[in-house]
Amino acid sequence: MIPSYRGILTALCAFVTTVWAVHPVVVQGKDFIDSVTKQRFQIIGVDYQPGGSSAFNDSSDPLSDKASCLRDAALMQRLGVNTIRVYNLAPDANHDDCASIFNAAGIYMILDVNSPLPNGSLDRTAPWESYNPTYLERVFRVVEAFKNYPNTLAFFAGNEVINEDSVEQVPAYIRAVQRDLKDYIAKHVSRSIPVGYSAADVRDILMDTANYLSCQIQNETSSRSDFFGLNSYSWCGDSSYTTSGYDVLTESFANASLPVFFSEYGCNKVQPRIFTEVQALYGQDMTQALSGGLVYEWTQEANGYGLIQLNDNNTVTLRVDYGNLQKQYSQLDLSQIESANATQTSVTPVKCSASLITTSGFLNTFDIPSQLPNITTLIDNGPSNANTGKLDSVSSTPVSQTVYDSNGETIQGITLNVLADDKTNSPGDNTSGNSSSSTSTATPSASSSSKKSAANTQASSTLLTAFGAILALAGSIVW
């Protein structure tokens, strides 16, 4: 297809005047939904915290280093992910470059509001001490930092706070933090960014945890979780739907009243990882109950879960796990997993009652700690001198670092590819590098795209390639 000159001009004007951004994602019933297309959104993601929590401090976090974000976003495009989760964030750092890069790459962000620093999270042994305005002020600063990016998908109010060591009152305090966060968002953000919790897979209390956080307290709207994340490592090596217990999880969450997803998965007891669980997770049965998941984790750290290895000489090696995961992703039937289902989007919350809780010793009353007056004041006024982020312009850019495959061979042509407006990254596109890159001089080889979803996406990337030269001349894309 050769677009007419007039067509090019019209489309180019549209590119320049509209905001070049992904569509915000909303919660409807038990699904995530693209707020514009109304298609179901399934998380195809990775957990992203290079260096782990020890590399984190209040001036530097994974979304404050432009060069790393550019490299990683390009490699994630190639892998096929549409979402990252970041655990520790410095609210006063500048995230505009990184958030804009991930947005341009069609990748959403799920952000934890907590940090390992003092007053940075709830203390599971004494939550009443850590539930204080100093902690909440930090939480609200994280919201300020990320609230204006369209690819901010959600906030985690807590991660694995409930475990074998936590005291009985912890679930009520998690709801208190969720309430304060949601009250803050309602007052200070133009869209309702979802808020939820990420649970450890302690099977005995898993359903109690999910039920406690997802039920509706009478006459109170804000303390309920909008979604539920589960950190699950029960599928190891070439396991199966039943051996892994995925069948039980699917059944348990089939009637959930909110989106449920794996906030971490990818057992590494058998190495290299082959990720056969990907076919189960996004397959016909499980996709009804879960909204996808995030593979733990992007970089290789001491605990050995990395998809890529950052080398000391500023090069990157894609581990065997990266290639294995890419192969699994490329076999997914996207049109099936993106189809919204009216039954699923219309479910309503269950009313909270003691009968929802089955384990003795698990909190079964729903008296949520009241909002301290000094926290209410903070919600009304907002934190002082908050750092509020905004999108910047991004152009398609080749990655400057050398990238090796798992055999040590250099891979050429890895490029951050600015996607067409509104487009989300997806597996099988090879959006990075060779295919459909707007700065690449090479034409994609006979468009052997393996994309399985709607044909119009194919058309829009052809269009993008056609405009590549013009856009490159313009130097950058105006938001």
Ligand SMILES: *[C@@H]1O[C@H](CO)[C@@H](O)[C@H](O)[C@H]1NC(C)=O
């Ligand atoms: C913060 O962490 C970054 C990256 O780990 C490091 O380069 C920097 O020196 C640290 N800054 C402070 C103030 O500790």
Ligand SMILES: *[C@@H]1O[C@H](CO)[C@@H](O)[C@H](O)[C@H]1NC(C)=O
């Ligand atoms: C945490 O915040 C409280 C006030 O809300 C303060 O009294 C306490 O000293 C802080 N703790 C640390 C370790 O900074």
Ligand SMILES: *[C@@H]1O[C@H](CO)[C@@H](O)[C@H](O)[C@H]1NC(C)=O
């Ligand atoms: C809930 O709100 C209604 C209407 O405002 C009120 O009549 C009722 O007493 C409230 N119930 C509780 C349990 O607070």
Ligand SMILES: *[C@@H]1O[C@H](CO)[C@@H](O)[C@H](O)[C@H]1NC(C)=O
């Ligand atoms: C889910 O709900 C359906 C319809 O209400 C019911 O038949 C089924 O037993 C429920 N499943 C579970 C595991 O509760």
Ligand SMILES: *[C@@H]1O[C@H](CO)[C@@H](O)[C@H](O)[C@H]1NC(C)=O
């Ligand atoms: C819609 O969702 C319901 C409940 O999860 C499920 O039983 C049904 O098979 C789904 N329908 C389609 C067409 O996927």
Ligand SMILES: *[C@@H]1O[C@H](CO)[C@@H](O)[C@H](O)[C@H]1NC(C)=O
């Ligand atoms: C960089 O380090 C990696 C890993 O140690 C090594 O394989 C590669 O050859 C090095 N590259 C250069 C240019 O030194």
Ligand SMILES: *[C@@H]1O[C@H](CO)[C@@H](O)[C@H](O)[C@H]1NC(C)=O
């Ligand atoms: C916030 O209010 C609570 C109770 O009203 C009080 O105990 C606490 O000291 C106050 N904290 C600060 C930092 O003002």
Ligand SMILES: *[C@@H]1O[C@H](CO)[C@@H](O)[C@H](O)[C@H]1NC(C)=O
């Ligand atoms: C691009 O294509 C070349 C040759 O077909 C291949 O060697 C290279 O790995 C490809 N690059 C990417 C990023 O897929």
Ligand SMILES: *[C@@H]1O[C@H](CO)[C@@H](O)[C@H](O)[C@H]1NC(C)=O
């Ligand atoms: C996408 O990339 C993978 C890995 O480099 C390669 O095997 C595959 O042929 C590529 N597909 C297309 C359509 O370019």
